[in-house]
Amino acid sequence: MAQKPTIPKGTRDFLPAEVAKRNFLFDIVKQVFARYGYAPIQTPSFELSSTLMGKYGDEGDRLIFRILNSGEKIRKADLEALAADNLPRFASSLSEKALRYDLTVPFARFVVQHQNDLTFPFKRYQIQPVWRADRPQHGRYQEFTQCDVDVVGSESLLYEVEMIQIFDEVLSNLGLPGFSICINNRKILSGIAELIGEADRIVDLTVALDKLDKIGQQGVIDELLQKGFTPKSIEKITPLFALQGNNEQKMELLGEYLAQSEIGQKGLDELKVVLDDIAALGLQKGELIFDLTLARGLNYYTGAIFEVKAHGVKMGSICGGGRYDDLTALFGLKDLSGIGISFGADRIYDVMSELDLFPKSLNQTLSVLFVNFGESEAKHALKLLREVRNIGLAAELYPQASKLQKQLKYANDRQVPYVVMIGQQEAKDGMLSLKNMETGQQEQLTEAEFLTKCEQLF
């Protein structure tokens, strides 16, 4: 026997029932995106390595899937680098292309490349798979789909507000009973780093701070010591550990703490505008929380940063995003601030499955099944079948004259609500039997009566 086929780790097949649910999810996402004025674009699955490398931090670079050069190009391999044990350089000489790691960086490249064809502020959405060479885990895949909205060409904080509204509207429309939209601002984090005299170590600082709720105060201090922060600078951080209460209380305390930092104050001011606007507008199911420990490792964020967590399930963040002032500058277009967010479709799918939030009717892909009683009966049914399809209902004729038992079982398995039976005598009389599969009841109808009923169903 041939060996059982498998697919690579971290990837999945989707059965019809799963695709139906995923499409349900995508449809709601698209609907909201479109309503806020975003238009869809698509970009290639893979980019030049130079486009992607270096944009996500060291950790991110490691997780980028690289595409091996093909054909004669393989001869370009830098064997000296290999001999010198310089593996990154050796790898680069083997590969010039890589699968996209997210949709934001390819989008920045897209904007720069097509800047003459775009009207700014440019608003786009993009729903496509991305790939990460990560260790698979619960809610973590090597191939997964992101749903991104981004706008570039405006610094207006109205877009921060808009992104929060989109989070709230999409997730509420999907039926999530509750979720936290966490917000922070990189400028606040920069201000803190500046104040403690470690302005150039902001990444190490934020990564450690990010773990506060996981490893606790002492854990953060230990990590900072390990990273080489001086006890003196760490001491200056400790007031932050006491930060508690609601958003206003946290902001007030932080206002005093950051009094001497211009950039920190700016971050606070931005945050306040956004929080006030949202407070005035209100949210449906979402809860907006200022979370100072929210850091996000992606190093292109410069202003607001977001992360969303679903309530009632054990799952990492289901959405993320933030403002980036310099991303297009990396590709040669300066002074173009952007902000964007991403919905992790696969994690949201998992959350919805766990909470049983998908409508049951999604599995119904066929409304009417015509039973096949034989060659001449089938030919007769075919004409009626065409009319049912013209009305707009999904309908089909069973392909062979199997036992009725088998045909009904097929209808049952496919959750078909109505089965039509036309035997020899019925065909002659222009009559048919319509069986309701849910109630089991059956009625005799003329063909005209049946078609009228189909129109009502549609």
Place this chain on the structure above:
RNA sequence: GAGGUUGUAGCUCAGUUGGUUAGAGCGUCGGAUUGUGGUUCCGAAGGUCGCGGGUUCGAGACCCGUCUUCCUCCCCA
């Protein structure tokens, strides 16, 4: 990238200190029922025990390698 864990029928899983012919439930197929499904009863098919190597008279079980699963870390959606 570090550590741990898992893999036996289509699916979920049993399988004792290594010992003849590897089991169950569900599902599938056939029949009870030749034009009536979802329930019931009877019967059948379906396995190089993830893959490769090793130890042994003998391996599903022990050892090594490899792939895969899930978990913790790292990072993230």
